Amino acid sequence: MSQKGKPIDDPATEDPPYLQPGSIVEVNHEDNVCPRARYTAIIMERATSTNDKRYVVQFTNLYQDRNSGTKLSKEYNSVDIRPLPPPQPPRKFKVGDIVEAYFDDGWYEGKIDQVLDDDRYIFRMSSMFLLFGVNQLRLHRTWLNGNWVPPLDESELAVEEEDSTEKMMESETDNAEASKAGTGNILEESDQKTKEKEEEFSEGAHVEVTNIDGDGSNPAWFAATIVKPVGNNRYLIRFETLRTEDDTGFLEKEMDSLHIRPPPPHIPVPDQFKMFDHVEVLYKGGWWKCVIAEVLPDDSKYLVFLANYDKLECKHSDLRPRQGTIDEN
Template identity: 30%
Template sequence: MDPNDYFVKGAEVEISSDEEGFRGSWFLGTIVRSPTFHNRTITADNKVLVQYKTIFVDEVSGNLLQEYLNLVQLRPPAPRELDRKFHLSEEVDACHNDGWWEGVITEVLDGDRYSVFFRATREQIEFEKSNLRLHREWKNGKWYPPLEDKPKEVVKEEKFIKGMLVEVSSDEEGFEGAWFVATVAELLEDGKFIIEYKSLRNEDDTEFLREEVTKESHIRPCPPDVAVERFNLNQEVDALHNDGWWVGIISKVLDDGTYIVYFLETGENIAFKHLDLRIHQEWINGKWTISSQIGGLKEA
């Protein structure tokens, strides 16, 4: 993989640190400002502005930490096999203290639990399988060892029908990352649709706005309801704001049941009640998946 093609603004990355106490760990982040390449040549002086997803500047402001780092400290998020079983002496990464830390399986326990030894800190901690992944190295644009082969899954194509309730996204500036509830009004050729929004109205405010969208990138079914008693710090959520659902991160949990949500696109922190939030889900290959706090995905 050519870094020119991947390390661009908005790309998700994993970030390493040379600071004492953090060696052997990787933290999830997003590129805010990509490096400048000269004749497609990378040097150690290439600086990239990144924003962490789980590390904050302080506990008061709720702002996520941003840093200028060398390109060699970044890599794409490591792949993982969610249903994999681990073995004695196998090198793994464990989700711990807001990041992924390199360790070794020292004991296989009952109930899909494993004991992991961390050489850097000389600690041994028990983990559930869901908080582990096989340790991999990123070399010359490839992962070693490569992702284990699995039989290709047959993806059931979603059929959108007239009258169906859907969610629609927009590429317009200021609306990136938001999804708006709509109804399929007409079916067109070549995978296109006429949809009618449930909350957006036309310029004359005489009727709900209608728009033509394409199936490939702008329309999806409404996500299933996921009951949540309480949202957690750093959890990825959708917030009902300005007539749509906007993806953000819980940056503060208040005692009165209110949550402060941080929005990456705008840099804003806004307060929401529990009923105005939902678990963030992604529509991938015809299935809904739920984002974990560290970037793993589990089937909804």
């Protein structure tokens, strides 16, 4: 009590440095595809609500209105906010490692499913598989009681001491550009390549091509062979599963490179799928996106819903894990 008999207010609890206005942080922003996705943001201010553990942040790469350039601002609890992790040098990963992959302006949690050549990895997130270069991956860490778990090693601590937030933001920008590079084909490497290489397919190459008929709401991918390039990034292709109307041979068609991709790498098919798994079904000669609606009693057959809501009964051998970028799934 003061000498005048009035209580003295307790001093406000001081926020940790990373929650101070202007600090660059990562926020656990709920995503329809993956709830464990984190996006870079800036602390703007404490929220005006009665809960003093909430903060207003402005995202650096998410927009309220992209046309006007207005970036998304939102209020979050402090438990959903963590410091910006220090830059991590490229490292070797092994199958089963829990990692985060940078794609579509955020870091998504998953695990390494396969190790490929040239520092490339198959990244698994739920029932989806994506291909990433090592520069778009980092070891998954949790911010717990003011410390990183697992702790940073000596090389990362050295980077943290000498590096600045500005360099980290440059790294985020580089990752953003790399994640958007390419044609958007599924299981395409996230490392940047030149446009010429992305669109270059040699005569006789085995590829997959997507159907471009209709409104594009239910795309499928079909095995095909490059017959020859015809110029302007267009190719004459021969389907390997679709035949001509008179059944005299396999159908040939001219297509642009945006609808052609290399065959996806082999991914082992699990012994059993379960309800709500996102998969692809071999149907009418192509691979179509679908969801397991029901596992039938003999465990070797399923009912699946296609993207156009048609229901289809299929065998286990006609299914494969869905393979695609986050944008496509």
